[in-house]
Amino acid sequence: MGTTLIILTVVVVIALVGLIGIYNGLIGRRNRADQAFASIDVMLKKRYDLIPNLVATVEKYMVHERELLSELTELRTRAVTGDMTPAQRAESERQIDSALGRVMVSVESYPDLKASQNFLHLQASLNEVEEQISASRRAYNAAVTDYNNAIQMLPGSLMAGPMGLSQRVLFEASAAERQSVDVRSMFQR
Amino acid sequence: MPTTSHNQPSLAALYQGELRPILDELEQRRLRARKRALLSAAIIVPIAIVLALVLVRVIGPFGLIIPLAIGFIGWGFLVHGAMQEYRSYFKSQVIARLAKVIDPDLSYMPGGGISEREFSDSEIYRHRIDRYRAEDRFSGRVGATAFHFSEVHAEYKTTTTDSKGNRRTTWHTIFRGIFFIADFNKDFQGQTFVLPDTAERALGGLGRMMQGWGSKIDGRPGEMVRLEDPEFERLFAVQSTDQVEARYILSPSLMERLTRFRNEIDAPVAIAFVNAQIYIAISTNKNYFEPPALWRSGAALGQGDIEAYFKDVRLAEEIVEDLNLNLRIWSKQ
Secondary structure: OHHHHHHHHHHHHHHHHHHHHHHHHHHHHHHHHHHHHHHHHHHHHHHHHHHHHHHHHHHOOOOOOHHHHHHHHHHHHHHHHOOOOHHHHHHHHHHHHHHHHHHHHHHOOOHHHHHOHHHHHHHHHHHHHHHHHHHHHHHHHHHHHHHHHHHHOOOHHHHHHHHOOOOOOOOOOOHHHHHHHHHHHHHHO | OOOHHHHHHHHHHHHHHHHHHHHHHHHHHHHHHHHHHHHHHHHHHHHHHHHHHHHHHHHOOHHHHHHHHHHHHHHHHHHHHHHHHHHHHHHHHHHHHHHHHHOOOOEEEOOOOOOHHHHHHOOOOOOOOOEEEEEEEEEEEEOOEEEEEEEEEEEEEEEEEOOOOOEEEEEEEEEEEEEEEEEOOOOOOOOEEEEEOOHHHHHOHHHHHHHHHHHHHHOOOOEEEOOOOHHHHHHEEEEEOOHHHHHHHOOHHHHHHHHHHHHHHOOOEEEEEEOOEEEEEEEOOOOOOOOOOOOOOOOOOOHHHHHHHHHHHOHHHHHHHHOOOOOOOOOOO
């Protein structure tokens, strides 16, 4: 009688410890994915901060691109102030990406601007931020993959449902972004 | 920026012109050193034998050992002196000239080396160091990227006492090979390590799990970073104090470049990104920048040999180019 009770207790304790372990593991992974997502935000904010400087620097030279610059400014204002759903957010980021890209292409036709110390410095800062954004996206993707694996594989998959954890989506380059890169690299060869 | 293709003709010219007489002189010195070694052996050995025979009569079998040991040490001493002279001639005349061909500002110090402090600051190897030697220090600059590298041999010792109370000291190598330090082209605060991946290659997924535990036992700061490039992941295990920063440093292009570099070098490579620098430790058993052995048969160094030495001296430039360390498009200039 005594031994059965002991065995039963041991089994229950082991099961409990296992459950707690799985639970903590899943929560840890979810929080890490959240944290990685927040780190993207930090980097995006850095980019928002650079946009006014960029506009101020280039508008003295760029006479024909007033419209493009005001579009960029507006996009930035909306991104900083507006409360957006993640989907709108992604769309707004995509537009900022594209507007920034167009500004950088237009710079090519202003040699004075291209050579100005101020602009070179801004360009370096922008490259820096872009690289940081790409790094935090990759970190987010790694964290989400880890999280998705955990909630889809045994034993985590048994607990994910009751815990209300659902799969998350990875960041991907939009079709337009991918295409523009392809075209450019084709011309360079 | 100097490149190999640009330097090849000037290397041939250097060999045909300036280096030829130096290499002939080097060969003369080698033969002289060898002759001296043989000659001193010819003198020392008979004397030692005669002395030994006499001493055996006087003080017994122990008398055999003393003259032979003294003779051997004396011979070693004489040969060592000749060998040192030969080596330093080679280094100051041949290697130093090759360095100048690559870049007049590339400085070479045969006796200098990466300091023990710099070596341990990288935290690539965390074992206690009991004996540290470094030689053949090169330092220079490619564009904005300052670098220096040298040969390093770091060891630790263990002492065991057997049942009879005899103490035995054994030396174990921590690292032996080329240690390279350069300015990195991006700013960062944390510490990121790219280490040879032994566990994962041998054990697959289980090895990956063990890496996680291993890093905690090892005590190196940071946690495992899993990256997207499968080829890179197969060769290396990455550990960092900052997941985002590790990916900022290890961009897809740098991962690809590191994979290619590792495959070309074909030796274990460990890398640390610490203090805004990149530290690269390449483990090899080859003793670099040394003249041909005293007992080598055959003629003086040919152009092929010189090209091989040239390639070794150019290692740093090659690393900077291969890893594109001079690309300065980010905030750090």
